[in-house]
Amino acid sequence: MSPDQQYLNKLRDYFAQHRSLPSFSAIAGLLGLKSTSSVSALAKRLKLQGFLDSGPDRRLTPGKRFFEREILDSVRAGLPAAANESGAEVLTIDDYLIASPSRTVLLRVKGDSMIDAGLVEGDILIVEKGAPARAGEIVVAIVDNEFTVKYLEVDKKTREFYLRPGNKAYPNIRPQTSLELFGKVVGQFRKYD
Secondary structure (H helix, E strand, C coil): CCHHHHHHHHHHHHHHHHCCCCCCHHHHHHHHCCCHHHHHHHHHHHHCCCCECCCCCEEEECCCCCCCCEEECCCCCCCCCCCCCCCCCEEEEEHHCCCHHHHEEEEEEECCCCCHHHCCCCCEEEEEEECCCCCCCEEEEECCCCCEEEEEECCCCCCCEEECCCCCCCEEECCCCCCCEEEEEEECCCCCC
């Protein structure tokens, strides 16, 4: 790993803890650099690569590539295989999960009605508001003025929409008065302790 990559990783750790980047003199201390001119040269290199930018007050801010994460390899869920740490591909999680930022919201899962779909209590859903949904897709719906996350389904006889849970312990939900799609679930994540 190059020294610039090591410095960038320390700046990422600092940003994760403080939600801002330090001053040039604080960066020198953090990275063990001898002068602010060394920090200035580093900042210039990282700006050219898109990792850093300057805010309106000329302080350093994260650039577009600041939040990229390296994809080292794939990992088998079955039998173990040799690891390959070539790391040629990078991914920015927002770019990967969020196609329309102005229409995207995050919702936390409560309850266990979607556990067979892999959604457990505490998971964060990435929901694109107003996105078109087809039968069989997971949606956030407002059914009879209540929010819920379920599979969207169509009754073959009546051609009416209803909601199907991802847990056999729960019944299908057929609206009494109204069913409105809030958005389609386009992703989900959880943090392990």
